[in-house]
């Protein structure tokens with residue numbers, strides 16, 4: 085019988101079918117992509133750093149399973165903090181990030197690279213506490229040690245301040261009231277010789293995105309889960325047996341935007357509100373600066389002035405159209421060193437952004453937040469940042485307010501959906517085709533001697549601003565028709 089580890093237990097809680105695939109149908113579970121792998125690696129770094137808070141701690145080796153169990157038992161006698169001590173009870177196995185002796189009892193410390201306690205952390209610790217107590221260990225408290233999102237790096241990392249330790253013992257004890265039943269149920273699932281039944285629902289994306297997309301294959305293309313901000317409404321429709329957006333009954337209450345989406349589905353039409361689009365286009369003042377930033381972020385801040393996960397700007401693309409009918413001029417910046425890119429980034433941007441004309445971005449909250457942070461981190465540029473922010477126009481507006489909607493967007497207003505909807509062009513066949521991949525590939529190149537991806541990065545970011553130009557031109561064409 086397969087052993088139930090802590091991570092499998094958590095997957096089983098999310099969805100038994102997902103767990104079954106994880107154990108018996110592994111080829112259906114893709115290897116983590118570069119951005120998921122990056123997150124795992126960041127988590128490992130955080131875990132290793134946390135152990136430095138216990139200088140007399142002992143790492144329990146995990147060369148093999150039985151040896152880890154044996155060593156853990158032996159080392160408990162030393163009454164020192166233990167890292168990765170493993171315990172088996174029946175068919176359950178769990179290793180503790182950190183076990184800390186307190187008199188004749190122990191505290192469990194689970195280290196997480198997040199910045200707050202999540203429900204899954206409580207289930208995680210309930211499983212651990214169940215295993216350790218079943219093995220005769222007396223547990224005093226359960227702590228979740230996570231990153232402090234208020235910590236700002238200044239000089240060397242202050243490990244004490246980087247972490248926050250939350251005592252979640254009451255929540256864990258509450259959760260433990262039915263941990264044994266849950267374990268028994270999950271053990272039953274993994275004993276089955278065929279896939280357990282499971283119905284799609286919120287658990288497919290929460291707490292983690294499940295990769296078994298085949299469960300969704302029976303739905304029509306534009307299904308109710310694509311309803312704009314559908315949430316509970318989508319689930320209710322699905323549970324009522326209504327799968328296609330076009331089949332939503334007339335008396336079902338939809339928001340105005342959802343109503344437009346449904347109408348487009350029913351009629352097979354594109355919705356265009358010319359007056360609203362004209363009004364938006366009038367807000368664009370020449371010269372037009374089409375701008376896009378790329379950033380990366382790390383769990384442990386790398387440079388002064390950063391918090392955990394603060395985005396670090398390393399690249400921009402800028403297309404400038406001086407006046408109507410002009411060909412766009414392209415400017416770009418991609419940090420080429422292996423240190424802090426932020427100030428070089430600001431200086432390069434200041435050189436090319438001019439002091440008048442609209443700065444067009446897609447989803448302004450991202451660029452505005454980055455500029456504000458740069459103004460805080462480099463106060464000498466603060467005035468410039470404030471003036472620059474005042475010139476920003478968000479190209480997302482006509483799509484977020486449904487002045488334009490094309491059913492092929494499937495409820496999304498992201499630039500990756502809008503570009504093909506308006507122009508038929510897309511990001512396929514790009515070596516780098518999304519921001520998360522761009523971040524990790526840049527990070528690996530700049531700080532880990534990874535593959536040189538400069539050309540791919542420049543192409544990707546350049547396409548984002550070219551896409552903005554194509555979208556604005558398409559909007560002009562729509563209102564002229």
Ligand code: SF4
Pocket residue numbers: 098099100101102282283284285287288289294295296297299300
């Ligand atoms: S897609 Fe949803 S229903 Fe299917 S296995 Fe994953 S979580 Fe379960």
